[in-house]
Amino acid sequence: MYRKNEIIELNITSLTSDGDGVGRAGEMVFFVPNTAVGDTIRAKVLKVKKNVGFARVEEIVTPSPDRIEADCPVSFSCGGCVYRHISYEAECRAKRQKVIDAVTRIGKLDGELVRDIIPSKNIDGYRNKAMIPVGRNRDGEVVMGYYARHSHHIMHCLRCQLSPPIFNDIIEDVYAFLRHRPALVYTPQNRRGIRHIYLRYAETTGDVMFCIVAGSRHFDGEDVLYHSIKEKYPQVKSIIVNVNAEDTNVILGKHSHTVYGEKFITDTLCGLRFEIAPEAFYQINRTQAETLYAKAKEYAHLSGGETLIDLYCGAGTIGLSMADKCKELIGVEIIPEAIENAKRNALQNGVHNARFFCGDATSAAAKLRLEDVAPDVIVVDPPRKGLTPELIDTIVQMSPDRVVYVSCDPATMARDLKLFTEQNYSVKEITPVDMFPRTSHVESVVMMSKVRSRFNKKSKLIVNLCYYC
Template sequence: MSKSNPPVKPGDQLTIEIDNQSHTGDGVGKVDGFTIFVPSSLPGERVKVKVTKVKKTYAHAQVEEWETTSPDRVEPPCPVFERCGGCQLQHLAYPAQLEMKRCQVVDSFARIGGLEEVRVLPVRGMEQPWHYRNKAQVPFAKRRGETVAGFYASASHAIVPFSHCMIQQDANDRTIQIVKEAVVELGIPPYEEKIHHGLLRHVMVRTGKQTGDVMVVLVTNGHRLPRKEELIARLKESVPGLASVVQNIHMRRSNRVLGQENRVLWGQGWIEDAIGHVRFRISPHSFFQVNPEQTVVLYEEVRRRAALRGDETVVDAYCGIGTIALYLARDVAQVYGVESVAEAVEDARINAELNGIKHATFETGAAEEVMPRWVKEGINPDVIVVDPPRKGCAPELLDAAMQMGPQRLIYVSCNPATLARDAAILAEKGYFTDEVQPVDLFPHTHHVECVAVFTPKDR
């Protein structure tokens, strides 16, 4: 079969066996060896489908009828699951979700890293995998003259309205509905993306799981917020635990949720929450894990695998607001954090002070530039922790980490593909891992977090 001549075309109707699942949760079948991705289907199912899109090496199709169904299929409890893009796996029983994610990590290490010998442990899941998210970002829009709010449909900016999200903390749901009712009654116009007109783009709500603090961030396409005082009064009256109301100014045509400028409208410009024994101040731009219960599980894996005795020096190379660095601080002699975002570094310093931690140093800059200077200054860490964004570690950062010669490099990853790629790079530099521990921070989605420990071969 020629790659330029696929065996199917848009509109074709056919019956296929689903024998695999993609990293995004779609079922995968074959026609004459040609890959077809089928959302909502599961491995082991036989389905009648209609082809919707064809590329040179793969196609997409939609299910028209199930001839057989998987024993792992369950009824999604969310009424808008099929339309909303927030979750991808509610139709798959939770134990099977965990195994799917483990297989995703196994596949990444074998296919991308060429490291089939690395053992991938069972995924550490949640006992109650619902209502875990402490942050909601909800777009507002105008539809047929009415204000709507919801989550985006998959691969779209079409808004799917909702009243109750199965993976959000209840406080977030309630607050979003209160804001929606208030802005409708007060006549605050929603943003219209296509014509770049209107005011209210998004509402972001953050809730402190341990503290009960609630922050409301109103993202606006302009500086003026009409009927501001009435809106604030309504929120103060109706939102339990309200600690902060912030206006975020975002006037660019952009898919980013937040702009750069924040104005505190009421209360303080932050809320507080805790991860285990460490308290954190969280501002609108702060990166803070959305599942605090599982974050403790993740960070305990980091702490345990670091095998700390109490006299170590630790470097956190993507420290953000200091979450991992400060979580480890009580078990080490000295901790250093480096982060390219100046506001995050300032938050990290505040968080160290908030917890009475005096042996933590945070610096602004690119880790690959700061770390070599630290070596010249005599800073030789026993343990380096990296928790990079989805794109993984910059090669220069891995070079800088290897120059420091740590006893252990602990890699926290939100993307198995880039973890596997970087594991192969580290192996070339003489640092190896025997096993990977996945942790489910995002139940009912296709995402999975991992922890891997790399050590020099000669130790």
């Protein structure tokens, strides 16, 4: 049995789904952050359970061929990047393996179904959205930055490699404004100050939204801050205050007030213009989102005469990108503001074969089935928790020829694919797409086809025939 603070030597042989290195010492498996496959390390034991331990790197004895010099001073403690110390090629291999592991172990599917990962065109500066927590340290000094890994401790950091330069510049200016005004920072006691700085960026137009999340609509010196931001950054087309005085980890409150400009900014995606409001879902990596949606459209195999249902449609981005290739598009989303956004996006893009309505995906799909809506293709893009068994049952009962599953979590995706394959659907292909370089996250697009049965008179057997086999 190994003891806490003991120094041990490990060879890192694989990576966990969160990007931690895995090494064995006897019968014990140790997880060590900031390591690479092929590293030989000396590690300090932090915690020991029955067969599993956790450790941190004390010394790199022999570096992995994949290892590179980390180019961010806080990457080893920040909760964002986990792969800044390995090459991008090695990161892509690890992410593809993460998908393979999930579909084989959880989904009980053939790993050969997983195609090569589509790498991101931009490794840094790709984030068009940032939520920067604001707080005070033990000495009462203002801190801004990012949460440390697995905690709500704000690690002071004003510049992030994943953000566009204008985000970093604005954050530095806000910090310069707040550092001498610590009383303006939100605390659970005052419930009035600034909690987060929320930024959104439209890549094709260059427009920026500057949003302050605060416990109250007004705060001392607000006019000074707003004026300085408007004067210095003409790209800022919208300044918004979102009010959240609740004692909660949810960042945005229910009410937003436009201080300057419009209540949204506009970007172009897949040749369509989209309004981006503070609450609206919009893919963080716009350039790679076009790649993701193109793959989803390819898997939908639309010819122009199909009825397409887009569940979890958000602001309508996926469905509207396919509307030109289907007869009818029906979008479903539980967030009312997103549905209104989707309707406006359809209108301003001249899409007249689409309708959107608000509702939970499971109940909405059941409602459509009762209306005898017969979809040819269903696209699902669920949150990290995946689909409910009830929704999967309803989709199967609606009997679409094809289901396209866009996933942000390989584990829940694999779980759901197993349920589909048990109910007359066949997984034809899975393509991982790297939407978030340097983080542990990976998206996947799955093509499923309905398995049809036909009676074979000669053999007296039921023969399964599958579309697009």
